[in-house]
Amino acid sequence: MHGCRISTAMPDYQNRIELLQGTLDLLILQTLRLGPLHGYAITQSIRAESADVLQVDTGSLYPALHRLEKKRWLKASWGLTDNKQRARFYELTAAGRKQLALEQARWVRLVEAIGRIVTPSVESEQV
Amino acid sequence: MRWRRRRQQGLEEELAAHLDMAIADRIERGEPPEEAESNALREFGNRLLVKESVRYVWGWQLAESLAQDLHFGGRVLCKARGFTVLAVLALSLGIGAATVMFGVLDGVLLNPFPYPNADRLVALSVFDLDQSAEAGRRWTLSAAEQREFEEGASLFEGFVACDTRRTLLGEADNPHWVKLVTVSPNTFAFIGIPAKLGRVIQISDGRSDAPPVAMLSELAWRKYFGADPSVIGRAVTLNQQQRTIVGIAPKRYAWWTADVWIPQQGAANAQAEFAVQGRLKPGVRIAQANEQLTAIGARLKSIYPERYPKRFQVRGVYCIDDIVHTPFRRTLFTLLGAVGLLLLIACSNVANMLLSRATVRQREIGLRMVIGAGRLRILRQLLVESTLLALLSTTGGVALAYGGIHLLPAIVPPNTIAEESVVDLNPSVLLFALGISAMTVVLFGLAPAWQITRRGWGEALRGSAKGSAGRHPGTWLRDLLVIAQVGIALVLLVGAGLLARSFIRSLKIDLPVNPRSVAVAFPAFPPNSYNAQGQRESVISEYVNRLRALPGVKAATRTSEIPPHSWNMIVPLDIGIPGRSSVQTMFHTADWGAQATLGYRLLAGRWFTKEDVAAARPLAVINQSLARAMHSPAEALGRQIRLPRTAIKDVRGRAIDTVQVIGVIADTPNQSLRQLPMPMLQVPSTLTPRDEWVALRVAGDATAMIPAMQREMASIAPGVSFYWIDSFQASLEEELASQRFALWLLGIFASIGTMLLITGLYGVMSYAVAQRTYELGVRIALGASASNIFKVITARGLALIASGVFIGAIASLALSRMLQSQLGDMSPADPLAYLAAGALLLTTALLAILIPGARALRISPARVLRHE
Numbered sequence: 001m002h003g004c005r006i007s008t009a010m011p012d013y014q015n016r017i018e019l020l021q022g023t024l025d026l027l028i029l030q031t032l033r034l035g036p037l038h039g040y041a042i043t044q045s046i047r048a049e050s051a052d053v054l055q056v057d058t059g060s061l062y063p064a065l066h067r068l069e070k071k072r073w074l075k076a077s078w079g080l081t082d083n084k085q086r087a088r089f090y091e092l093t094a095a096g097r098k099q100l101a102l103e104q105a106r107w108v109r110l111v112e113a114i115g116r117i118v119t120p121s122v123e124s125e126q127v
Numbered sequence: 128m129r130w131r132r133r134r135q136q137g138l139e140e141e142l143a144a145h146l147d148m149a150i151a152d153r154i155e156r157g158e159p160p161e162e163a164e165s166n167a168l169r170e171f172g173n174r175l176l177v178k179e180s181v182r183y184v185w186g187w188q189l190a191e192s193l194a195q196d197l198h199f200g201g202r203v204l205c206k207a208r209g210f211t212v213l214a215v216l217a218l219s220l221g222i223g224a225a226t227v228m229f230g231v232l233d234g235v236l237l238n239p240f241p242y243p244n245a246d247r248l249v250a251l252s253v254f255d256l257d258q259s260a261e262a263g264r265r266w267t268l269s270a271a272e273q274r275e276f277e278e279g280a281s282l283f284e285g286f287v288a289c290d291t292r293r294t295l296l297g298e299a300d301n302p303h304w305v306k307l308v309t310v311s312p313n314t315f316a317f318i319g320i321p322a323k324l325g326r327v328i329q330i331s332d333g334r335s336d337a338p339p340v341a342m343l344s345e346l347a348w349r350k351y352f353g354a355d356p357s358v359i360g361r362a363v364t365l366n367q368q369q370r371t372i373v374g375i376a377p378k379r380y381a382w383w384t385a386d387v388w389i390p391q392q393g394a395a396n397a398q399a400e401f402a403v404q405g406r407l408k409p410g411v412r413i414a415q416a417n418e419q420l421t422a423i424g425a426r427l428k429s430i431y432p433e434r435y436p437k438r439f440q441v442r443g444v445y446c447i448d449d450i451v452h453t454p455f456r457r458t459l460f461t462l463l464g465a466v467g468l469l470l471l472i473a474c475s476n477v478a479n480m481l482l483s484r485a486t487v488r489q490r491e492i493g494l495r496m497v498i499g500a501g502r503l504r505i506l507r508q509l510l511v512e513s514t515l516l517a518l519l520s521t522t523g524g525v526a527l528a529y530g531g532i533h534l535l536p537a538i539v540p541p542n543t544i545a546e547e548s549v550v551d552l553n554p555s556v557l558l559f560a561l562g563i564s565a566m567t568v569v570l571f572g573l574a575p576a577w578q579i580t581r582r583g584w585g586e587a588l589r590g591s592a593k594g595s596a597g598r599h600p601g602t603w604l605r606d607l608l609v610i611a612q613v614g615i616a617l618v619l620l621v622g623a624g625l626l627a628r629s630f631i632r633s634l635k636i637d638l639p640v641n642p643r644s645v646a647v648a649f650p651a652f653p654p655n656s657y658n659a660q661g662q663r664e665s666v667i668s669e670y671v672n673r674l675r676a677l678p679g680v681k682a683a684t685r686t687s688e689i690p691p692h693s694w695n696m697i698v699p700l701d702i703g704i705p706g707r708s709s710v711q712t713m714f715h716t717a718d719w720g721a722q723a724t725l726g727y728r729l730l731a732g733r734w735f736t737k738e739d740v741a742a743a744r745p746l747a748v749i750n751q752s753l754a755r756a757m758h759s760p761a762e763a764l765g766r767q768i769r770l771p772r773t774a775i776k777d778v779r780g781r782a783i784d785t786v787q788v789i790g791v792i793a794d795t796p797n798q799s800l801r802q803l804p805m806p807m808l809q810v811p812s813t814l815t816p817r818d819e820w821v822a823l824r825v826a827g828d829a830t831a832m833i834p835a836m837q838r839e840m841a842s843i844a845p846g847v848s849f850y851w852i853d854s855f856q857a858s859l860e861e862e863l864a865s866q867r868f869a870l871w872l873l874g875i876f877a878s879i880g881t882m883l884l885i886t887g888l889y890g891v892m893s894y895a896v897a898q899r900t901y902e903l904g905v906r907i908a909l910g911a912s913a914s915n916i917f918k919v920i921t922a923r924g925l926a927l928i929a930s931g932v933f934i935g936a937i938a939s940l941a942l943s944r945m946l947q948s949q950l951g952d953m954s955p956a957d958p959l960a961y962l963a964a965g966a967l968l969l970t971t972a973l974l975a976i977l978i979p980g981a982r983a984l985r986i987s988p989a990r991v992l993r994h995e
Contacts, residue, residue, distance in 0.1 A: 038141075038144065038145075038148075039141060039144075039145050040144070040145045040148040040149060041148075044152075057172065058142070058145065058170075058171050058172055058177055059172050059173070059176060059177045059180060062138075062141070062142065062177055062180075062181045063177075063180040063181050063183070063184045066181050066184045066185060067184045070184065070185070078137075081148070083148075083151065085144055085147060085148060085151075086140070086144060087141070087144040087145075087148070088137070088140075088141040088144070
């Protein structure tokens with residue numbers, strides 16, 4: 001949608017968003033499924049759940065969060081962390097839950113399709 | 128706007144919280160606090176970029192960053208206040224001056240008339256090919272000649288004729304002198320002059336039995352009737368005749384600058400002469416038309432041989448060319464050239480300032496690139512800055528142009544432009560000037576980006592941090608601009624100097640008397656009195672005698688000729704030399720006191736005596752130009768000259784057709800100060816009753832005599848007023864006005880140009896000093912003497928000025944030839960003007976480089992080196 005415009009404006013930076021875009025959205029929605037979290041907690045959660053494989057760049061995370069918020073899949077509110085730190089908490093909206101289901105289904109189909117191409121002998125196996 | 132700021136703050140806080148939590152986490156995991164912080168920061172990445180991309184997601188990033196750019200650009204311009212003011216001022220002046228001058232040129236020269244197809248209107252004139260165009264031109268045609276042209280000239284759509292004279296409008300108790308133009312009845316329909324009120328003069332008004340009508344110009348209507356619409360249908364007294372006002376012409380329609388138009392009724396007197404204008408058919412070239420006119424002229428010559436010179440041509444002269452005096456036309460073009468140069472100086476000046484700033488700003492821009500600003504973003508920032516600057520200067524330029532265009536026509540000397548001219552802003556020129564200046568600003572405003580791209584930000588940071596002595600890129604361009612500015616300024620100064628010199632010379636033009644010690648007056652008789660035969664002449668004679676008796680008066684006279692030009696009659700004279708065609712000669716009358724009053728210098732023979740005048744002897748004094756046609760002053764003496772029409776009579780009323788030359792006087796300007804004198808012949812004033820001036824000469828200031836002159840007239844002839852009464856100097860002033868006007872404007876342009884040049888030069892030099900502070904500090908520390916430092920700094924400036932002056936002098940030599948027409952007999956290579964302009968430019972330019980030079984001397988090496 002706006003990828004082309006950004007890439008002329010900020011070439012290095014924007015390419016990374018582009019690569020992560022769909023996936024990062026899914027990861028964020030998935031992470032928030034259990035309740036509201038702030039940005040830092042989201043990175044930590046993704047990192048922990050992926051066993052330190054996925055490290056979300058702040059430069060990608062915050063634009064993504066604000067984008068999802070703008071699409072009204074997330075809503076944000078200020079709150080206090082356990083350490084009494086003021087932070088902005090994101091939570092799924094109803095539309096966000098619907099979107100999560102949609103994205104999950106799309107992800108499964110994508111993985112299946114890619115799986116078929118990458119490992120043809122193994123049929124309909126989930127990763 | 129506020130919610131935006133709150134949202135920005137929110138984002139700021141959100142990111143700060145993220146960072147805090149990351150640091151806290153790391154410390155908890157056992158990292159030492161400092162390490163934890165730097166690691167967290169590294170992991171976090173470029174916070175500015177994160178913010179920027181979030182803002183991009185918000186969607187108003189483009190507008191936001193543009194607003195940011197504008198805000199920043201505004202701040203940059205405010206901070207560099209001196210630069211901004213100078214640049215805006217320079218460009219505004221350039222734009223304003225160029226637009227105003229072109230507006231005037233367009234309104235006055237290119238398109239002055241409101242009449243449809245005015246560009247095809249020509250005035251018919253007979254030119255004697257053996258004489259100069261001015262001297263050998265006959266403006267008028269008799270009714271019979273006119274008819275011949277009307278019937279024969281098939282290349283014309285038609286002709287109109289008119290005759291102008293001064294007359295009195297209104298009743299005897301409060302009459303006004305007005306310009307009355309008698310027009311052929313077809314004039315209004317043919318020229319396309321509408322009526323603002325009432326109706327125009329129609330063909331039917333020209334029938335000899337038609338009721339007498341008159342039409343007023345808008346100006347006359349306003350001036351004499353208070354713009355009262357009820358004047359239509361009112362009867363007025365015009366030259367003692369009752370006429371009905373039938374219409375008022377619209378404002379711009381001032382055909383022959385008349386106050387009042389009346390129709391020619393019935394057949395014209397065979398003796399009457401008319402100025403005739405025709406309109407060429409579309410597509411007819413003037414040369415073609417002239418051929419046809421001349422052929423008709425040849426036929427006419429066989430009928431009226433005395434009215435045509437031996438070799439002649441009948442030509443149509445474009446009316447615009449006639450009305451706008453040729454010298455003034457050249458003046459306008461000169462001024463247009465001057466403002467063009469001014470605009471050039473302004474643009475190159477601003478370009479130079481922008482280039483200098485570009486180098487100063489390299490560090491800032493390099494820094495912004497290092498912290499991640501995209502190249503395009505920087506370009507946009509610079510573009511916004513330049514656009515702001517361009518906007519400011521165009522606003523200033525338009526304001527100046529608007530002010531100037533309304534001011535200038537007010538100071539344009541009278542009688543130099545067509546009354547019909549309307550001077551207004553010319554949108555296309557305004558756009559052109561705006562375009563040029565905007566282009567300059569934007570082009571050179573982007574220079575920093577260009578330099579950085581060429582050199583890379585690393586070098587930008589390193590290079591300007593130190594201020595090394597090396598040649599910076601773009602230096603040559605700046606040098607070139609300075610040289611160009613010096614050159615152009617010199618051209619302007621030389622032009623102004625030449626005009627000033629010629630003006631000063633024309634102030635002491637070769638007049639036989641001091642114009643301040645001569646007073647001239649033109650008596651105006653009320654129409655209904657002093658009408659008896661010879662009554663007016665005796666009043667004038669008595670008046671002159673009274674003046675002669677006044678204390679302090681050295682001489683007084685009546686004369687029809689007051690140099691440099693007066694209302695006159697030009698007649699073709701048969702000078703009695705076989706094989707020589709008639710000579711177009713100015714015919715004047717003079718009294719025996721004229722030589723003493725006006726100081727005519729006798730080359731041969733004598734002036735009229737009291738007895739010559741009293742007896743109205745058929746004698747003549749001629750000027751040198753006429754004598755030249757008779758080979759020499761000595762040979763001219765005693766020669767009989769035939770007068771073409773028996774217009775003069777002796778005291779007994781007998782017609783006189785020959786006069787004998789008794790004296791030859793040196794030429795005095797008799798057409799204008801700038802034109803060569805034409806042949807002139809004077810006869811005793813008693814020979815012919817003519818409108819006459821009265822002049823007197825005193826030892827001191829003649830204006831002091833004016834009250835006495837008025838008093839004397841009142842005592843001998845109550846009711847007689849003066850159409851004109853002032854010193855001779857005052858009438859010259861009118862003549863000099865056009866030149867004074869050009870001189871003033873060119874002087875103003877030249878001073879502005881020089882001022883711009885000085886600021887530009889000063890800017891470049893101060894910048895050079897600032898740039899080399901470090902190097903100079905080192906030099907001083909190493910023991911360089913003050914004179915050494917001074918030399919280092921000023922050498923470049925001097926070289927630039929010298930090259931500029933050299934180039935400017937060459938350009939001036941080439942260009943000043945175009946000024947020739949305004950310089951009279953002065954050489955356009957007048958050394959004094961060049962020396963003065965060069966000296967003025969050199970001293971001011973030197974000042975502009977000496978101040979930065981002096982500043983260089985005050986550099987404290989300790990501080991400079993410690994700073995490093």
